[in-house]
Amino acid sequence: MISVKNIIKTFEDGVTVLKGVDCEIKKGEVVAIIGPSGSGKSTLLRCMNLLCVPTYGEVWLKDSLLTPVDPYLHTEVIEASNTYKKLIAEGMDGSEAIKKIKAEDLLKEKFSSAEGKAYKAEIKKIYNESHIDINLARQRMGMVFQHFNLFNNLTVMENLTLAPTQLKLKTNEEAEQIAMTLLKRIGLEDKADVYPSTLSGGQKQRIAIVRALAMNPDIMLFDEPTSALDPEMVGEVLDLMKQLAGEGMTMVIVTHEMGFAREVADKIIFIDEGIIKEQGTPAEIFGNPKDARLKDFLSKVL
Amino acid sequence: MKKIITLILAITMLLAMGASLTSCFGGGEIYVQTNAYFAPFEYYNGTDIVGVDIEIMEKVGQKMGKDVVWTDGDFGIIIDTVAEGKTADCGAAGLTITPERSEKVDFSDPYYTSIQYVILPAGSDVETKTADGTTYIVWEALAGKTVATQTDTTGWIYADAEIDGEGGVLYGTNTKHEAMDSANVAAEALGTTIDAIIVDELPAQYIVSNSTKGFVCYPLYYSGAEGEADEPVIEHYAIAVTKGNTELLNAINEVLAELLVEDANGQTEIEKMVMAHMGMN
Amino acid sequence: MNFFNSIGVLITNEKYMGMLFEGLGTTLLISVFAALLGLVLGTLVAIVGISGDSPIMKLPKLICKLYVTIIRGTPMALQLFIMAYTIFAIRGFPKEITAIIAFGINSGAYVSENIRAGILSVDIGQTEAGRALGLNGKTTMVKIVIPQAIKNVIPAIGNELIALIKETSIVSMIGMYDLTQAAKVIGAGNNMASYVVPMSVAACFYLAIVYLLTFAIKKIEGKLRAGDKR
Numbered sequence: 001m002i003s004v005k006n007i008i009k010t011f012e013d014g015v016t017v018l019k020g021v022d023c024e025i026k027k028g029e030v031v032a033i034i035g036p037s038g039s040g041k042s043t044l045l046r047c048m049n050l051l052c053v054p055t056y057g058e059v060w061l062k063d064s065l066l067t068p069v070d071p072y073l074h075t076e077v078i079e080a081s082n083t084y085k086k087l088i089a090e091g092m093d094g095s096e097a098i099k100k101i102k103a104e105d106l107l108k109e110k111f112s113s114a115e116g117k118a119y120k121a122e123i124k125k126i127y128n129e130s131h132i133d134i135n136l137a138r139q140r141m142g143m144v145f146q147h148f149n150l151f152n153n154l155t156v157m158e159n160l161t162l163a164p165t166q167l168k169l170k171t172n173e174e175a176e177q178i179a180m181t182l183l184k185r186i187g188l189e190d191k192a193d194v195y196p197s198t199l200s201g202g203q204k205q206r207i208a209i210v211r212a213l214a215m216n217p218d219i220m221l222f223d224e225p226t227s228a229l230d231p232e233m234v235g236e237v238l239d240l241m242k243q244l245a246g247e248g249m250t251m252v253i254v255t256h257e258m259g260f261a262r263e264v265a266d267k268i269i270f271i272d273e274g275i276i277k278e279q280g281t282p283a284e285i286f287g288n289p290k291d292a293r294l295k296d297f298l299s300k301v302l
Numbered sequence: 303m304k305k306i307i308t309l310i311l312a313i314t315m316l317l318a319m320g321a322s323l324t325s326c327f328g329g330g331e332i333y334v335q336t337n338a339y340f341a342p343f344e345y346y347n348g349t350d351i352v353g354v355d356i357e358i359m360e361k362v363g364q365k366m367g368k369d370v371v372w373t374d375g376d377f378g379i380i381i382d383t384v385a386e387g388k389t390a391d392c393g394a395a396g397l398t399i400t401p402e403r404s405e406k407v408d409f410s411d412p413y414y415t416s417i418q419y420v421i422l423p424a425g426s427d428v429e430t431k432t433a434d435g436t437t438y439i440v441w442e443a444l445a446g447k448t449v450a451t452q453t454d455t456t457g458w459i460y461a462d463a464e465i466d467g468e469g470g471v472l473y474g475t476n477t478k479h480e481a482m483d484s485a486n487v488a489a490e491a492l493g494t495t496i497d498a499i500i501v502d503e504l505p506a507q508y509i510v511s512n513s514t515k516g517f518v519c520y521p522l523y524y525s526g527a528e529g530e531a532d533e534p535v536i537e538h539y540a541i542a543v544t545k546g547n548t549e550l551l552n553a554i555n556e557v558l559a560e561l562l563v564e565d566a567n568g569q570t571e572i573e574k575m576v577m578a579h580m581g582m583n
Numbered sequence: 584m585n586f587f588n589s590i591g592v593l594i595t596n597e598k599y600m601g602m603l604f605e606g607l608g609t610t611l612l613i614s615v616f617a618a619l620l621g622l623v624l625g626t627l628v629a630i631v632g633i634s635g636d637s638p639i640m641k642l643p644k645l646i647c648k649l650y651v652t653i654i655r656g657t658p659m660a661l662q663l664f665i666m667a668y669t670i671f672a673i674r675g676f677p678k679e680i681t682a683i684i685a686f687g688i689n690s691g692a693y694v695s696e697n698i699r700a701g702i703l704s705v706d707i708g709q710t711e712a713g714r715a716l717g718l719n720g721k722t723t724m725v726k727i728v729i730p731q732a733i734k735n736v737i738p739a740i741g742n743e744l745i746a747l748i749k750e751t752s753i754v755s756m757i758g759m760y761d762l763t764q765a766a767k768v769i770g771a772g773n774n775m776a777s778y779v780v781p782m783s784v785a786a787c788f789y790l791a792i793v794y795l796l797t798f799a800i801k802k803i804e805g806k807l808r809a810g811d812k813r
Contacts, residue, residue: 051711139717149712153730162726163716208712215716333674338758339771346768348598349605349760371675374758379668388672486771490778514777 001027001219001250005073007047007057017043019274025219030251032261035271036297041254044271045223048252049141050134061137065130069123072102077126080118081107139167142212146224148204150196156183156207157192160214175214182210186240202233206240220244222253258301262286270294331369332550334359335390337377339484341508342579343396354575355394358413361557378454380542381406387544396502398456398537408545410554412538413562413572417521418457419506423493424516433532438521440532441471447497450488453481456537457500485509492517508580589780599769606765607788613682613761614748620687621747625694630724632699654692660753662689667757682754686747693743701736702728734807741800745793762788
């Protein structure tokens with residue numbers, strides 16, 4: 001469903017939070033991303049729907065490319081570059097030249113014409129074949145935030161209907177019907193006409209989840225959905241997420257709730273210092289951790 | 303975002319067009335730039351601008367078969383506005399002919415001779431002199447005083463030269479020169495922060511006659527050399543016309559010539575207008 | 584005593600009061616339309632200012648930055664002069680429009696800074712939530728961010744409007760008959776021959792407008808804030 005390929009993210013202040021991350025989310029899979037704070041797990045999640053734009057690397061949603069083309073990920077692009085041709089002309093072996101170019105980041109002017117017409121044409125070809133508009137992609141990827149981010153100026157109902165109607169996916173009536181069904185599902189239909197400021201944290205987060213569901217997404221991204229909640233409200237949110245997982249929703253969850261991750265996730269990704277240190281089934285990760293940092297981390301949180 | 307860019311471009315173009323639109327408006331009118339705080343030549347009566355200059359230009363308009371459109375504004379921009387000729391064909395504001403102004407605009411024949419006057423508050427200690435039955439003030443009597451003028455008027459030009467200018471009569475005598483928005487504003491402060499106002503004869507008399515504070519005014523004289531008489535500070539008013547607009551200049555001169563013919567009592571039409579606007583007829 | 588007598592003379596004089604009201608009309612005309620122009624311009628400039636760093640926005644951003652810097656860095660009187668005697672130096676061109684544009688452009692620079700601050704004060708999470716749902720930047724801005732920014736911005740905009748109304752008093756420089764010009768004319772030698780009295784009465788007019796405006800802004804603010812008890 002989502003493929004993340006060699007993502008590197010350097011922020012404007014020069015700090016690199018992701019240092020080359022590859023991962024694959026399959027359809028119907030529930031993936032939990034765990035790791036110490038500052039490890040880059042939230043950034044990785046946000047890169048998946050480009051709220052955070054990767055500096056290098058590519059993100060794919062099914063067959064659609066969301067990011068610009070990263071030439072290093074495509075042998076045919078590298079082979080079309082002037083730098084490669086020069087190395088070959090100097091007598092270097094093809095695969096070694098590619099290795100050298102990747103290792104030394106020789107395609108410095110990746111998107112300029114310095115690497116030649118053929119190089120640009122290859123990039124353009126991939127782009128034209130695969131790239132889709134990010135706004136279209138995001139319609140298929142629901143996102144739930146740590147701080148809920150319900151629209152404060154809109155009622156609960158308007159929160160749920162804004163995107164479907166603005167994007168002309170549904171008529172007002174349809175959108176309201178769907179919204180009402182979703183609100184009933186979480187038992188908050190009586191809150192339809194109130195403003196978010198009157199709700200509890202748990203209510204807000206459940207509404208934020210159904211707001212995303214109102215778009216009928218293929219995948220749901222959760223960014224520490226329970227971290228900002230009072231302890232007594234964590235349960236109601238996790239229960240809703242469990243229901244979703246049970247219905248076969250593809251989910252990526254950044255979380256500190258190890259019990260939940262162990263129970264619900266099909267796959268756990270442990271990320272630390274910007275790279276994936278270990279990934280596997282809950283049984284592997286919790287029962288038999290291999291990485292020293294993961295062991296250390298688990299000893300602290302469990 | 304594209305719309306925003308378009309809008310910004312549109313605004314920029316509109317502003318740029320301003321310059322080129324110049325010729326689109328108007329046609330059968332004479333545009334006159336003035337500064338309507340110079341009674342009796344031009345001043346507001348309610349919301350209308352009236353005065354001697356207005357009457358003169360109305361006659362010019364009649365002669366040329368055109369309407370006269372008056373534009374009020376800062377005194378200081380009149381010459382430049384007329385010189386450019388974009389928004390005004392001529393300027394009528396009791397303008398004194400000076401060599402500097404003559405370089406920028408064409409002046410009509412002079413139609414009024416004015417003497418610079420000094421307005422003093424009641425009980426002023428500025429010394430007056432009397433000769434041949436005329437009481438006047440010489441520049442030297444203003445030494446050490448704070449003297450106000452209206453920016454860029456002849457009074458200001460004289461004061462600037464004689465008080466602030468090196469080699470001026472009062473240069474280095476610790477005399478202060480304050481440039482004000484108008485003589486009327488200066489009159490508000492006369493007797494408190496200002497000791498004297500230098501202004502043209504008629505506005506001076508106007509201010510004095512309307513004052514409730516007992517202001518007085520005297521002509522301003524240059525001290526004559528040893529054995530010679532003192533000389534008044536004289537100037538000639540004329541109407542400024544955009545250079546090259548001879549049709550308008552000629553029409554103005556014709557009208558002025560008619561208005562300057564003396565009647566049986568030796569009075570000219572312009573003198574009568576002045577008296578009428580001063581409320582002295 | 585003399586001062587208060589003169590005030591009495593002025594306010595019982597139908598001609599003088601007519602002149603003041605005539606001037607008041609011009610002052611209000613300029614203020615209202617300049618404020619509207621300033622709001623539109625300020626909003627646009629603010630949006631350009633906070634928009635992302637895509638290459639296509641580079642030039643508009645530069646223009647907006649230059650605009651705000653120049654307008655805020657130079658005296659209003661000078662801007663009015665340039666507008667009246669250079670840009671709109673067109674014979675017969677209505678001075679009201681010149682003044683509205685000059686003051687609108689001036690006000691826009693200040694308003695844009697207010698609005699920019701107001702928009703930035705809205706939690707970035709609101710924008711992210713909108714974008715994450717697939718809404719484009721413009722819809723997110725219009726439907727979510729700006730409605731929330733407005734109530735943060737109202738007090739600052741109110742201050743700007745008050746400043747604008749009083750600042751229009753310099754239009755007499757280009758010979759417009761506004762409230763201040765009316766007071767000057769009443770104070771001229773051929774009328775009351777005193778500036779202080781008509782100026783004081785005109786000041787009361789300004790005070791009254793500003794007071795009414797302050798009252799209205801308070802009302803609007805109260806209405807907007809009614810929805811966000813926490």
